[in-house]
Amino acid sequence: MVEAAYNRETILEWLGDVPDPEIPVLSIMDLGIVRDVQCDGGVVVSLSPTYSGCPATEVIESSVIAALEDRGISNVSVKRAAMDDRLDQRRRQGKTPLVRNRATRRGRRQAGAAGESAHRPLPEVRIRKHGARQ
DSSP states (O other): OOOOOOOHHHHHHHHTTSBOSSSTTSBTTTTTOEEEEEESSSEEEEEOOSSTTOTTHHHHHHHHHHHHHHTTOOOEEEEEOOOOHHHHHHHHTTSOOOOOTTSOHHHHHHHHHTTOOTTSOOOOOOBOTTSOBO
């Protein structure tokens, strides 16, 4: 296999063709899952799932590697970017850790057209010390 000519912008463009396995009308770029791409002696793609504990994370990682290998890049690796500390804190507090702000405008528009509400704010449920809802 001949190594393809590529740069960061090209990789990001190609990753725009990788569908989210749970909402296939959206790409992993639309959802803000791709956090960074480094091209230095190979390609390293940093991913952060849309929410902590996302079951599709491994499928997304495999899809990224396959998409880039299909375009002739043989030295591809994926790393999981750390979730925002604030999101991890929300998860520890039992609050929804879903990431909404990383989706692109196109992604939010397509999600709405598909009837998905993954990026709409969810109501906060406050818990009193004794467990009763406020």
